[in-house]
Amino acid sequence: MDDATGGQERSDSGKDTVQDLFTPLTVGSLTVRNRFAMAPMTRAASPDGIPGPDVAAYYARRAAGGTALVITEGIRIPHPAAGWPDRIPNLDGADVLAGWRAVTDAVHAEGGTIAAQLWHQGAARGVHDDDGPDHVPVSPSGVDLAGVAIGRALSTEELPELAQAYALAAANARAAGFDAVEIHGAHGYLLDQFLWEHTNHRTDGYGGSLAARTRFPAEVVAAVRAAVGPDLPIIFRFSQWKMNRYDAQVVGSATELEQLLAPLVEAGVDVLHPSTRRHYVPGFPDEDPRLSLAGWTKKMTGLPVIAVGSVGLETEFNPGEAGGPIPPSSIDRLLDQYEAGEFDIVAVGRALLADPAWVNRVRDGKLDQFGGFDAASALGRLY
DSSP: OBOTTSSBOOOTTOHHHHGGGSSOEEETTEEESSSEEEOOOOOOOSGGGOOOHHHHHHHHHHHHTTOSEEEEEEEEOSSTTSOSOTTSOBSOSHHHHHHHHHHHHHHHHTTOEEEEEEEOOGGGGOOOTTOOGGGOOEESSSBOTTSOBOSEEOOGGGHHHHHHHHHHHHHHHHHTTOSEEEEEEEETSHHHHHHSTTTOOOOSTTSSSHHHHTHHHHHHHHHHHHHHOSSSOEEEEEEEEETTBTTOOSOSSHHHHHHHHHHHHHHTOOEEEEEOSSTTSBSSTTTOSSOBHHHHHHHHHOSOBEEESSTTOOSOBOOSSTTOOBOOOOHHHHHHHHHTTSOSEEEEOHHHHHOTTHHHHHHTTOOSSSOOSOGGGGTTOOO
8 A cells, every 4th residue: 555655554563564675686697586685794614614514504594584695704715814713714625615515505495595705804814823924914004903013014016916816716606606796895804904094004006095095995896897707796895883993984974985985886896785783873964864874875876785784683782882782673764764765685694693584584474573582692693
């Protein structure tokens, strides 16, 4: 039933309008059956970097439960300093790719699609007792998120080879049956370290202005696009907040956001994934007190956008003092954003840890408050 504004009238339960989220979407060679994705969440459950049958079963359960697009945990690109520990999966080698083929086959068998998240931790890798000489952390300027010296700065000459490591990972992902790749450029990891002025102090063509800080991430996107061809979707995940700085900002205005995203889009990004801790918080409240970062991203680029952040939380979630508690989400907030065209897909994290069938329960109207679980109960349940 349409109301006077032309939108669908929302029933008391929201169920009628929720069904709008159960429509397909096609981007390039990828078609998802609904608008729900599984957010990437690190598990460190792949000994020697090789995903085993338990990994395939873990992701397949979410696909069987209705999740249309599974975005994997961060996968180390083939670079010696890409990540720690070695239980984090990688994307190079016959045994590894055979393991990933089993994962993608399992997800496809349940009607889902799957994207590989390509990850380099940069300075966030840290230094560890079992490191060899090739595992020294590398970053734009040899400093961590707190500004403390660690590892070494990447030379200008090293950057093309590093971009090709992303490209190799992407090509391997395609060969292993992935439907898309997501480039991790958020949360204070390597590409975000280039984007953020507090970790990028370079004086060459890759530091200084916002355009220069965006240059290497855009070169990574271009290398990945060349490796996977024109049709495989490339998702780019970015964020304002960092793992130890919830108040951090890469850009301070919508104009700067457009300057950040334009080179990435031109280089070949198909989908943008602005990571926020709360999907409903305004991106730039002084410019628009309602529009989320996802909404601004959609407005500035016109590309498909993945929203994320506390979706499905029924109770307040407090991860500790840093950043403060996260209030519960609500179906009304999410649907208002969707109806306003702020996002195309919504990524869900903790709710899918607690209940792999959460999406199907949303579809069937079996969740009283759209969340249906205590947020804290999901912690540690990376099964």
